[in-house]
Amino acid sequence: MTTNARSESQTFPFSIENAFTDQLGGGNPAAIVYLPSLMALPDETLQTIAANFNQPMTVFIAPLESDENTLDSSKNSTISRFGIRWFTPKLEVPLCGHGTLAAAAAVFRDTYGGAEGPTAIRFEATSGKFLVARKVEEDRVEIEIDSETSEALSVEEDVKLRAVLAKALGENVPVRYTGRGAGHLGVYALIEIGTLDLKNLKVNTDAFVSIHPAMSISHSVDKLRAWVA
Amino acid sequence: MVHVVVAPSSVPGVTFESRMFAPVAGVAEDPVCGTAHTLSTPYWMAAKNLSGVVFAKQVSAREGDLRILFDAEEGRIKLAGRVRTVSKGQLYV
Numbered sequence: 001m002t003t004n005a006r007s008e009s010q011t012f013p014f015s016i017e018n019a020f021t022d023q024l025g026g027g028n029p030a031a032i033v034y035l036p037s038l039m040a041l042p043d044e045t046l047q048t049i050a051a052n053f054n055q056p057m058t059v060f061i062a063p064l065e066s067d068e069n070t071l072d073s074s075k076n077s078t079i080s081r082f083g084i085r086w087f088t089p090k091l092e093v094p095l096c097g098h099g100t101l102a103a104a105a106a107v108f109r110d111t112y113g114g115a116e117g118p119t120a121i122r123f124e125a126t127s128g129k130f131l132v133a134r135k136v137e138e139d140r141v142e143i144e145i146d147s148e149t150s151e152a153l154s155v156e157e158d159v160k161l162r163a164v165l166a167k168a169l170g171e172n173v174p175v176r177y178t179g180r181g182a183g184h185l186g187v188y189a190l191i192e193i194g195t196l197d198l199k200n201l202k203v204n205t206d207a208f209v210s211i212h213p214a215m216s217i218s219h220s221v222d223k224l225r226a227w228v229a
Numbered sequence: 230m231v232h233v234v235v236a237p238s239s240v241p242g243v244t245f246e247s248r249m250f251a252p253v254a255g256v257a258e259d260p261v262c263g264t265a266h267t268l269s270t271p272y273w274m275a276a277k278n279l280s281g282v283v284f285a286k287q288v289s290a291r292e293g294d295l296r297i298l299f300d301a302e303e304g305r306i307k308l309a310g311r312v313r314t315v316s317k318g319q320l321y322v
Binding site for chain 1: 264273287311313319
């Protein structure tokens with residue numbers, strides 16, 4: 001019976017990769033699933049697979065038409081093109097850096113883009129945006145994306161955020177700057193503190209739940225989740 | 230809100246450290262976040278008057294290391310890191 005069930009199911013290769021580390025228990029994990037086409041499975045199934053993996057991110061990639069692959073002019077070698085989609089266990093997100101880094105490493109390792117493997121990969125998101133990944137020195141993979149700007153909080157917002165920080169980080173932690181992302185990263189607060197031991201700082205993460213009114217956001221929780229990618 | 234906390238580092242070769250908290254989004258603390266570094270790196274480099282390559286460490290429990298090149302003129306940023314494979318297999322759908 002089991003054999004029958006399996007013969008009727010489709011199989012897809014996957015790997016789980018820790019991004020930004022060389023450690024077994026380090027970095028940010030992502031499951032990478034190779035599909036023949038991003039249309040190969042219904043969205044609902046992609047979401048179910050991501051829920052099953054229960055990793056911070058599940059990334060689906062599929063090669064795009066190879067005859068449209070272009071030359072990497074700077075290195076005189078091929079760029080492979082892949083379609084890419086990113087899912088948390090709960091929802092699809094518009095972009096994920098660590099998931100893309102992990103996907104690139106998987107493609108480079110498996111030389112999925114061809115016998116010799118590509119030197120660069122162009123990942124094309126459903127939004128039309130694309131990210132280019134390259135192999136760089138010391139076994140690193142590099143992704144290139146837009147940088148973002150931040151702006152200082154108003155005095156009023158600053159006072160309110162500092163009250164949250166006092167509860168979350170402790171009264172004695174020196175806060176040097178409070179800002180927020182400009183434009184589409186407006187849900188990101190950026191805080192500089194003066195401590196030299198951030199790693200061992202005891203943080204009361206529950207305190208960050210209290211969104212103060214001046215920085216309240218219209219985003220639903222799901223929309224916000226989409227930005228934590 | 231997503232809260233990105235940045236701080237100086239006492240680790241040799243590390244330009245700055247960070248942690249990221251977003252309990253409202255269901256992520257008490259994110260292990261390593263690329264997006265956060267597209268925001269924190271330009272801030273840190275401007276605030277400290279730095280140029281060239283920077284090394285950032287996200288000091289969550291799992292930890293992550295990023296080598297970053299920020300091109301202010303183009304508004305682009307390159308995030309580089311190592312990747313550790315932990316499993317490979319076949320998915321049955």
